[in-house]
Amino acid sequence: MSNVPADLRFLKSHEWARLEADGTITIGISDHAQQALGDLVFVEAPEPGRHVNAGEACAVVESVKAASDVYSPVSGEVVAGNADLGGQPELINTDPYGAGWIMRVRPDDKAQFASMLDARAYAAALAAETH
Amino acid sequence: MGLRTPLFDTHVAAGARTVDFGGWDMPVNYGSQIEEHHAVRRDAGMFDVSHMCVVDLRGDRVRDYLRHLLANDVSKLTQPGKALYSCMLRDHGGVIDDLIVYYMNDHWYRMVVNAGTRDKDVEWLRQVAADYGVTVEPRTELAMIAVQGPNARAKAASVMPPEIAQRALEIGPFFGIDAGSLFVARTGYTGEDGFEIMLPAEHAVALWQGLRVAGVAPCGLGARDTLRLEAGMNLYGNDMDETTSPLESGLNWTIAWEPQDRDFIGRGALAAQKASGDTRKLVGLLVEDRAVLRSHQKVIVAAVGEGEVTSGTFSPTLQRSIGFARVPAKTGDRCEVEIRGKLVAARVVRPPFVRHGKVAIAL
Numbered sequence: 001m002s003n004v005p006a007d008l009r010f011l012k013s014h015e016w017a018r019l020e021a022d023g024t025i026t027i028g029i030s031d032h033a034q035q036a037l038g039d040l041v042f043v044e045a046p047e048p049g050r051h052v053n054a055g056e057a058c059a060v061v062e063s064v065k066a067a068s069d070v071y072s073p074v075s076g077e078v079v080a081g082n083a084d085l086g087g088q089p090e091l092i093n094t095d096p097y098g099a100g101w102i103m104r105v106r107p108d109d110k111a112q113f114a115s116m117l118d119a120r121a122y123a124a125a126l127a128a129e130t131h
Numbered sequence: 132m133g134l135r136t137p138l139f140d141t142h143v144a145a146g147a148r149t150v151d152f153g154g155w156d157m158p159v160n161y162g163s164q165i166e167e168h169h170a171v172r173r174d175a176g177m178f179d180v181s182h183m184c185v186v187d188l189r190g191d192r193v194r195d196y197l198r199h200l201l202a203n204d205v206s207k208l209t210q211p212g213k214a215l216y217s218c219m220l221r222d223h224g225g226v227i228d229d230l231i232v233y234y235m236n237d238h239w240y241r242m243v244v245n246a247g248t249r250d251k252d253v254e255w256l257r258q259v260a261a262d263y264g265v266t267v268e269p270r271t272e273l274a275m276i277a278v279q280g281p282n283a284r285a286k287a288a289s290v291m292p293p294e295i296a297q298r299a300l301e302i303g304p305f306f307g308i309d310a311g312s313l314f315v316a317r318t319g320y321t322g323e324d325g326f327e328i329m330l331p332a333e334h335a336v337a338l339w340q341g342l343r344v345a346g347v348a349p350c351g352l353g354a355r356d357t358l359r360l361e362a363g364m365n366l367y368g369n370d371m372d373e374t375t376s377p378l379e380s381g382l383n384w385t386i387a388w389e390p391q392d393r394d395f396i397g398r399g400a401l402a403a404q405k406a407s408g409d410t411r412k413l414v415g416l417l418v419e420d421r422a423v424l425r426s427h428q429k430v431i432v433a434a435v436g437e438g439e440v441t442s443g444t445f446s447p448t449l450q451r452s453i454g455f456a457r458v459p460a461k462t463g464d465r466c467e468v469e470i471r472g473k474l475v476a477a478r479v480v481r482p483p484f485v486r487h488g489k490v491a492i493a494l
Contacts, residue, residue, distance in 0.1 A: 035148070038353060039165045041445040042421050060471070062423050064164050064353060064445050067471060093163070 045081030153247025204387035220397030322362025363482025424454030
């Protein structure tokens with residue numbers, strides 16, 4: 001069973017997001033997503049300063065099995081990409097909600113974050129997907 | 132629900148993620164595919180390959196039958212137990228399947244064919260057998276476990292009955308022995324030393340658990356794919372099928388042209404293709420950028436033409452992406468591959484990429 005932390009928001013496409021104290025949003029892929037992809041071998045995170053739109057593919061995670069786009073759940077400016085993933089893409093496998101974060105975005109409109117799935121809704125979506 | 136091997140419940144209990152492979156529910160990994168890969172390169176790993184089909188071929192004219200059926204020539208097999216890798220072709224030269232055949236005695240050969248092609252293989256084997264009075268017996272009651280890696284033979288022998296273990300440790304590369312309760316062959320699909328062990332399905336779980344206790348790591352089909360690619364071994368359905376000939380699949384070495392009067396199925400088509408000289412070829416590719424080759428990506432060879440990646444992956448041993456591609460015959464030592472909308476430079480290399488734990492190409 002995959003881990004779905006109660007304090008995060010999710011997209012059906014398996015991204016997670018956390019609202020930080022400074023108003024930025026940290027984004028990664030869920031435990032379910034990393035399990036499905038298998039061992040990560042490359043991660044391409046966006047450059048800081050880039051403006052992304054909600055629903056836009058802005059990072060790529062590539063595993064031994066497949067490449068997959070990571071969609072931004074919110075519109076805003078990228079303030080950081082996780083540089084550690086360049087040398088250690090496996091951080092996404094070992095700690096998808098912690099050291100395996102992918103990017104941080106300063107949202108144009110916080111309402112987009114609020115409209116994401118909560119943990120219960122995401123867990124229900126996962127259950128529906130596997131049955 | 133797909134077909135299940137006798138080890139399916141054991142895999143699930145060990146935390147395997149399973150996938151459909153040729154109609155079978157098979158473990159793809161038990162956690163980390165890369166760790167499983169390294170276990171085979173550095174120590175010992177095991178694969179459930181019970182989905183593959185063992186077929187026994189018996190009859191007074193079984194040798195003549197196989198000399199007609201296969202592109203490689205079983206008359207090379209003079210010592211009992213010796214194995215041969217071959218393609219089985221249609222008349223037009225397309226590959227029905229690739230297989231291993233063991234010469235057991237003058238009236239009995241044992242063949243191992245792929246899971247996804249089992250039904251059409253058996254049908255073809257029987258169709259051709261009619262003229263030779265050969266019986267074709269699929270041994271679906273047998274399970275098969277491949278134990279691979281530098282320490283695989285020693286660890287596997289440690290769990291066999293002593294009299295079988297001693298015989299097993301004496302067999303040479305590409306030989307198999309029928310040791311009663313076990314059929315043990317020194318073959319594999321990883322580029323490492325090891326055994327492939329066939330045994331009655333009801334004993335498979337006990338052998339698997341024994342091997343685990345002996346320190347052999349369970350490995351899934353994910354690691355099996357990266358290992359075979361590094362070892363330069365084709366996968367049927369990816370790298371060749373009925374629309375491609377062995378000449379276009381890097382398998383020229385498996386065609387026995389001599390003696391010239393041996394009339395094997397597909398010979399005429401292969402000879403015509405060879406004479407035309409305008410065949411495509413299967414090559415190895417190595418990518419230096421941070422991008423991963425995948426099946427069906429387009430290959431562009433400047434001033435020559437286009438081709439296609441047939442298999443691609445990230446090589447855990449090389450820490451680079453490697454693959455095979457079918458390209459025009461005139462392709463030199465460089466090409467480009469279209470990966471996710473970008474053109475990425477690749478080097479054309481001669482597989483294997485890795486052999487017996489060591490890098491076998493210039494990086």
